[in-house]
Amino acid sequence: MPTSSSEVIYDLQQVSYQFESGLALENISCQFNRGETVGLIGSSGAGKSTLLKLLNLMLAPTDGALLVFDRHTDQLSLKSRRRLQQQIGTIYQHLHLVDNLQVIHNVNAGNLGRWSWLKALISLVYPLGRRDAYAALERVGIPEKLYERTDQLSGGQQQRVAIARVLMQDPLVLLADEPTASLDRELSQEVMALLCQLCAERGRTLIVSLHDVDLARQYCDRLIGLRQGRLIFDRPTAAVTETMLAQLYQRALASRND
Numbered sequence: 001m002p003t004s005s006s007e008v009i010y011d012l013q014q015v016s017y018q019f020e021s022g023l024a025l026e027n028i029s030c031q032f033n034r035g036e037t038v039g040l041i042g043s044s045g046a047g048k049s050t051l052l053k054l055l056n057l058m059l060a061p062t063d064g065a066l067l068v069f070d071r072h073t074d075q076l077s078l079k080s081r082r083r084l085q086q087q088i089g090t091i092y093q094h095l096h097l098v099d100n101l102q103v104i105h106n107v108n109a110g111n112l113g114r115w116s117w118l119k120a121l122i123s124l125v126y127p128l129g130r131r132d133a134y135a136a137l138e139r140v141g142i143p144e145k146l147y148e149r150t151d152q153l154s155g156g157q158q159q160r161v162a163i164a165r166v167l168m169q170d171p172l173v174l175l176a177d178e179p180t181a182s183l184d185r186e187l188s189q190e191v192m193a194l195l196c197q198l199c200a201e202r203g204r205t206l207i208v209s210l211h212d213v214d215l216a217r218q219y220c221d222r223l224i225g226l227r228q229g230r231l232i233f234d235r236p237t238a239a240v241t242e243t244m245l246a247q248l249y250q251r252a253l254a255s256r257n258d
């Protein structure tokens, strides 16, 4: 558990990330604070997913400095990195659920950072942590699905299982990469409302990448606009104007009009 009482959770100082194929993020400086709900917006290829991968420590900056809970991430031991990663939960666009297992096993996967391999193995045969898994599913509104096969759930229900899994982990920061990409408008609203509510209840930080700008404006306190790896704006949502959005999406709008 991080000991810092700082309000700043992430501090990015001129961060760049270079893939072999090119620069995905260039000279990004910004901070993310405790309890915020921040939306990452921008066209496809803008660098939103790469930024989230830096924030969950899957990738390391190729240039610049990334501090998490006041700690430089390039100076972390493997153990410290793992401990930090336990405080960072990620919901991916592709939910990474094991389809042919019962829901309880997918929810319990949120415990893997804490459980021994033996306990995890036993739980695959005889599910452990039933009460906690049930409570997590209750919070996302589908407790009755505990023993159902995951692939027999609807897309929206599977999204809820992914959220319940992250609730088991109980991280301080929740990163969500396009959590509504495969959902219709109504379900997207439900999932965003749920994520925001769950984070607000416990003062957790939510950083979410979204293609749907209206959804981002509706649910996020602050928006970061990225284009071709550059930070175009970082403003409270209410201060983001139509002009700023038009500038951000210029390229995509122009190509849609072709």
Ligand SMILES: Nc1ncnc2c1ncn2[C@@H]1O[C@H](COP(=O)(O)OP(=O)(O)OP(=O)(O)O)[C@@H](O)[C@H]1O
Pocket (backbone or CB within 6 Å): 019, 020, 021, 022, 023, 024, 042, 043, 044, 045, 046, 047, 048, 049, 050, 051
């Ligand atoms: N594994 C990878 N190897 C090489 N290049 C990559 C890789 N992942 C992403 N990129 C490149 O990095 C840039 C940023 O990609 P990224 O996936 O972060 O954008 P994004 O804003 O999340 O896009 P989308 O909205 O389509 O998911 C793009 O040019 C992309 O082609």
